[in-house]
Amino acid sequence: MRNRINDLSPRDWLLFQKSWFIHNPPPRGKSVLLHPAKFPESLCREFIEFFTKQGQTVLDPMAGTGSALVAAVGCGRCAIGVELNPKYAAIAQERIAAELGSRLPLGPKGLVGRVIQADARDLPELNIEAVDYVLTSPPYWDMLRRRGFETQKKRREAADLDMYYSDDQADLGNVDDYEEFLAQLVEIYRRVAEIMRPGAYATIIVKNVKKGGTVYPLAWDLGRLVGDFLDLKDEKIWCQDNQRLAPFGMGNAWVSNTMHHYCLNFRKPPLRPGRPRPSGRRKPASAAGQEETYVQQDSTGSV
Numbered sequence: 357m358r359n360r361i362n363d364l365s366p367r368d369w370l371l372f373q374k375s376w377f378i379h380n381p382p383p384r385g386k387s388v389l390l391h392p393a394k395f396p397e398s399l400c401r402e403f404i405e406f407f408t409k410q411g412q413t414v415l416d417p418m419a420g421t422g423s424a425l426v427a428a429v430g431c432g433r434c435a436i437g438v439e440l441n442p443k444y445a446a447i448a449q450e451r452i453a454a455e456l457g458s459r460l461p462l463g464p465k466g467l468v469g470r471v472i473q474a475d476a477r478d479l480p481e482l483n484i485e486a487v488d489y490v491l492t493s494p495p496y497w498d499m500l501r502r503r504g505f506e507t508q509k510k511r512r513e514a515a516d517l518d519m520y521y522s523d524d525q526a527d528l529g530n531v532d533d534y535e536e537f538l539a540q541l542v543e544i545y546r547r548v549a550e551i552m553r554p555g556a557y558a559t560i561i562v563k564n565v566k567k568g569g570t571v572y573p574l575a576w577d578l579g580r581l582v583g584d585f586l587d588l589k590d591e592k593i594w595c596q597d598n599q600r601l602a603p604f605g606m607g608n609a610w611v612s613n614t615m616h617h618y619c620l621n622f623r624k625p626p627l628r629p630g631r632p633r634p635s636g637r638r639k640p641a642s643a644a645g646q647e648e649t650y651v652q653q654d655s656t657g658s659v
């Protein structure tokens with residue numbers, strides 16, 4: 357049976373379909389410790405191997421120190437990243453070079469690994485060719501600057517590590533109004549969607565955030581707003597179970613120790629001759645469900 361999505365065996369396909377997983381990130385290397393919030397390469401690799409085939413191209417429009425890009429070239433994909441902070445962009449490029457075996461932009465298998473230091477809002481001007489998959493994680497609003505991060509701040513300060521991404525006005529981690537932050541972020545994703553090839557998937561790794569006793573449902577808001585121009589498929593929930601519990605609100609109020617992230621999966625509708633996509637909001641769930649069933653049966657024959 358032809359598998360249009362990836363190079364996995366039916367068994368590995370099925371294993372990835374579980375809607376949650378536990379991943380405790382391994383300790384970080386020196387070069388990437390500087391960055392305050394990166395996700396693990398091992399996690400990226402599982403997503404990339406599910407959503408692409410060898411030789412396809414992965415984009416991270418807010419690449420940080422390049423976890424998604426390093427994972428991509430490490431498993432035989434091409435990688436393109438955009439990152440605002442020149443320091444992180446340089447680290448990402450060096451890490452890709454090391455992974456590729458130092459010949460840039462071409463590695464031994466003809467793989468391309470490129471990091472563009474730029475504002476992701478300028479994506480349309482960056483001449484990036486159509487990409488096959490997007491794996492990314494935004495700043496979690498301005499949470500790195502909030503009060504309550506003091507313990508972590510002290511630890512990072514003592515070790516001379518960054519406490520937030522930058523002081524750049526264009527850095528979305530510096531926008532203090534939630535609605536404004538959300539609007540700017542969604543606009544970046546809209547530009548990303550324009551350079552995805554039809555049928556390509558995008559995974560956004562994100563958390564809901566709490567500030568001053570209020571929950572801001574960043575993950576759910578992105579599901580709804582990005583779902584206006586990409587089809588929201590469903591989430592995988594990434595759980596961490598190696599973090600110390602803190603007695604937030606004990607005896608007084610329910611406040612969770614949040615140890616999960618949402619990996620929100622979206623898809624740009626495939627081109628179907630003679631079936632123009634309805635404009636406006638997403639298709640009704642029944643239609644989306646039919647398409648999923650078709651793709652699963654067609655791709656693996658096992659579900």
Ligand SMILES: C[S@@+](CC[C@H](N)C(=O)[O-])C[C@H]1O[C@@H](n2cnc3c(N)ncnc32)[C@H](O)[C@@H]1O
Pocket residue numbers: 391393394395396417418419420421422423424438439440441444474475476477492493494495496521522526527528529
């Ligand atoms: C959560 S971090 C990404 C971490 C990355 N996934 C990793 O594992 O290293 C978000 C990144 O977005 C970058 N960023 C913020 N505003 C940006 C913008 N307007 N354009 C491009 N990058 C931006 C920050 O500098 C930060 O590195």
